[in-house]
Amino acid sequence: MSLEASVQDLLIGVRAIVFDLDGTLLDSTGAWDIVNRSSFLSRGMEYPSDFMSKISGKTAMDAAAFCIKEYNFDDITPAELADKWKTIYMELFRTQVPYTPGAIEFARAAKSRGILLAIGTACPHDAINAFFSERPHDRALFDAIISCDDVSASKPDPAIFLECFKRLGVNASEALIFEDSVHGLEAARRSGARAVAMLTGPHPPTDRPDLSTHVASTFAELLCFDQ
Template identity: 30%
Template sequence: MGIKALIFDFDGLLMDTETTLLDSWRQLWRWHGLTLDETRFFADHGGNISEARYAELAAAVGPAFDRTAGDTRRTAYRDELHRTLGLAPGIATWLAEAEDAGLRLAVASSSARIWLTTNLERTGDLPRFEVLAGGDEVAAPKPDPAVYLLALQRLGLQPSEALAFEDTPHGVTAATRAGLRCVAIPNAHTDPSRFPHATLLLPTATAAALPDVLTQINTW
């Protein structure tokens, strides 16, 4: 069967919200006169680990730590970064090429659905996507395949009829466990050598036109 739909991860793939996340936590630690250990920052799953991060900071700061104030200040800082954040390089061109080819578009993310709609509305890209599947709509985050299976269900397609795009190893695992072929575009914080299970590995979405990507995928 030919590819009828493209299913994109969101954070780090459609938009570089991974960097803004790191920047906001780095700044929060700086406000307390501390330095964030960035080597352990990103988890190997798509779940929210904010509680663990706040617990670590609270232990470093001591009794004076104000979680509520810190969260408010960090969120406001990140929101300001997002005010001008657009799609990742090459993605807008891919979406236009997909539309020209009559391909359906979907998002499958471990992030909450409201996060997806809010950011895609801000850039004006929400109408492009026929289906959104968020992490708050399934029982487990990536690498569990549940969110991809939900996206496929909403599209009414078989895994062979869609292609996934991911930026993390656990995202690729989720897609392949759902039976999808997957193009990996590692985000700036992930070692490209960790993607041997991807169908195709690209450095960025600017590295190849979407029709060329689809041609390569269809030869597998």
């Protein structure tokens, strides 16, 4: 298995690839939907259909604070709500969350070309650790994993990506970022790197073609299967 020809052209001059996690590398939308929905259902409230888009890119604590303020959850603190979410998502990430189609195969193919790999995500480290606890060989592919836990600002601030570049020892011009959300693509542009818009998440950034140099429906279409 190798990289499709147009992607090989895209990777000319690229020393590092940075992947977003939720919705890009991982098909984790369903897991977060279960986590978020639980807070509303336990209060007899209807789950807002736009909730996921409103908290996209936020840390768990920021999302909890937003939820409490926006929907009048006056019986809980942000820390308590974030902790309740953690109890649910840790098990889901360990046992139920899969890769998006072709994602890990693409990462392996890129690694085989000598490209440095990183994950830059708003997902907390404990969820990341839960996912990779059953996949240690996959985790070893990544030279850096930067979470919202490691920086002071969430996407669309570019802090997560800038920290990835720092850890990898590359310039922004040498990096390519894969993202599935407008906030993530905005962060990528502000970091100075090029970006590929992935249509793998719940809110594909189809209305912002200016934010990416390439668009892909899945990682599988970026691969070719050697005969």
